[in-house]
Amino acid sequence: MSDARIEGYARALFEIARAEGTLDEVEDELFRFARSYESSDALRNALTDEMVPADRRQGIVESLLGDRATATTVQLISMVVGSGRGRDLPEIIDSLVARASHSKDLEVAEARSAVALTDDQKTRLAAALANATGQQVNLKVVVDPSVIGGIVATVGDTVIDGTVRTRLDQLKSRL
Amino acid sequence: MNIYGVIAAGNIDPSESVHPLWPPAAELIYGGIASLIIFSLLWKFAGPAAKKGMADRTARIQADLDAADTALTSARTEAADIRRAAGDIEAERARLLADADAQAADIIADGRARIDAEVADLEARAAADAASMGDRLGDELRAEIAGLSAEVTQRLLAETLDESAQQQMIEDFIQKVGSSS
Numbered sequence: 001m002s003d004a005r006i007e008g009y010a011r012a013l014f015e016i017a018r019a020e021g022t023l024d025e026v027e028d029e030l031f032r033f034a035r036s037y038e039s040s041d042a043l044r045n046a047l048t049d050e051m052v053p054a055d056r057r058q059g060i061v062e063s064l065l066g067d068r069a070t071a072t073t074v075q076l077i078s079m080v081v082g083s084g085r086g087r088d089l090p091e092i093i094d095s096l097v098a099r100a101s102h103s104k105d106l107e108v109a110e111a112r113s114a115v116a117l118t119d120d121q122k123t124r125l126a127a128a129l130a131n132a133t134g135q136q137v138n139l140k141v142v143v144d145p146s147v148i149g150g151i152v153a154t155v156g157d158t159v160i161d162g163t164v165r166t167r168l169d170q171l172k173s174r175l
Numbered sequence: 176m177n178i179y180g181v182i183a184a185g186n187i188d189p190s191e192s193v194h195p196l197w198p199p200a201a202e203l204i205y206g207g208i209a210s211l212i213i214f215s216l217l218w219k220f221a222g223p224a225a226k227k228g229m230a231d232r233t234a235r236i237q238a239d240l241d242a243a244d245t246a247l248t249s250a251r252t253e254a255a256d257i258r259r260a261a262g263d264i265e266a267e268r269a270r271l272l273a274d275a276d277a278q279a280a281d282i283i284a285d286g287r288a289r290i291d292a293e294v295a296d297l298e299a300r301a302a303a304d305a306a307s308m309g310d311r312l313g314d315e316l317r318a319e320i321a322g323l324s325a326e327v328t329q330r331l332l333a334e335t336l337d338e339s340a341q342q343q344m345i346e347d348f349i350q351k352v353g354s355s356s
Contacts, residue, residue, distance in 0.1 A: 115341045121349065128353030148329065149336045150344040153352065162348040164336070168329055175321030 006088055010095035013076050014103075017096075020072045027100045028140070029073040033065070034093040035142045047086040054082045101138040109137035109155045112144040112163075129155055 017026040037043055046052070046060050058078040065074045080089055094108075101108045109129050111117070117125065126139040133155045149164035198206075336344075 113345060114336075115338070115345075117345065121345055124353070125349050128349050132352050132355050148332060149341055151348045160352055162344070162351065164332055164344070168325055168332070171328070172321055172325040175317070175324060 006091050006095055009080060009085065009088070009092045010099055013080075013092065013096050014099045016076060017072055017100075022070055022072050023100055025070055026073045026076065027097055029069045030076065030093045031097050031140045032142070033069070033073070033077060034090040038090055039144075044086075047081050047089070050084070054084070057086065058082045097138070097140065104138065105136065106138040107133070107135040107155055109133075109139045109153060110142060111139060111151050111153045112142045112147050113151045114143070114145050114147050114149050114164075116143050117141050125151070125153070129153055129160075132160065133158060 013030075014023070017023045020026070037047070043064075047057055049057075058081055061078045061081055062074055065077070077089070080086065080092060085092070098108055109126065111125060111129075122139055122141060125141075126137050129137045129139065135155065137155060147163040147165045148168070150162040152159065152161045152163045152166070154160075
């Protein structure tokens with residue numbers, strides 16, 4: 001899909017969520033769904049298979065999220081999948097998150113950790129990243145067991161890597 | 176009829192004064208004079224021609240002798256040339272054989288040198304290949320050991336990284352990032 005079309009979808013989703021008054025919650029749910037979508041081949045195949053009817057793909061989304069996400073989030077994802085743009089879902093959502101962050105003068109910061117962070121840790125990590133980068137950040141935490149331990153944070157083009165995975169890779173290279 | 180015929184016929188009378196063998200004096204004188212005249216004429220007119228003929232014959236014989244001598248000399252020269260040529264041919268044959276031997280010796284020497292060089296090159300390549308293969312196997316072995324070590328380390332870490340260790344690393348990361356600006 002072209003950048004203009006992705007931006008169009010992102011802007012539409014952003015306006016709907018803001019109109020519903022659930023932008024922060026919807027943005028966070030969409031971000032986590034996008035990361036799950038990227039890491040699951042089965043989910044990606046199910047939502048992008050053109051042979052599966054649109055209402056069936058939308059049914060998969062509703063059964064997956066159900067009551068674990070707001071109705072607005074489910075409806076927005078279902079709308080994108082039903083229109084046959086499931087393949088571009090991560091880009092659309094990332095664009096929406098960036099748009100939402102910029103609307104609040106924030107920079108999107110993605111932190112990957114092997115275990116979930118507490119709210120206190122999220123707050124202190126956001127503050128630490130703001131201190132390190134000089135920008136207020138909209139922190140998005142992704143639980144990624146592949147990092148083994150520690151955190152890798154990405155703010156714009158800046159990557160701060162403190163993961164065990166990277167240290168193991170460095171050790172392997174030295175060996 | 177001559178005197179012998181007369182005698183044989185028996186018509187001569189031995190009592191006659193005429194000698195049967197000795198002619199009369201007048202006949203001798205006339206005959207002698209006539210003979211002198213004839214010999215003088217012959218000497219005068221036929222002598223030069225005879226002398227010239229003899230001289231010519233002598234000259235012709237001499238010319239034949241000279242020609243024979245020249246032919247003999249030429250034949251001897253040719254024989255000498257042939258003998259010399261035969262000697263030259265022998266020398267040329269010897270020289271050609273010597274050249275062929277020398278070329279054969281050079282070719283054999285070159286061939287041996289080339290074979291020696293090729294053998295040395297093959298040995299060097301074989302040694303280099305063996306060394307390279309050894310290095311490659313060493314590298315592969317080291318890489319394999321490194322991969323296995325990393326894998327084992329990762330498993331050990333995953334097993335030993337309990338919740339408190341995870342939280343400690345997260346706290347360390349937050350503190351480290353917060354202290355940098």
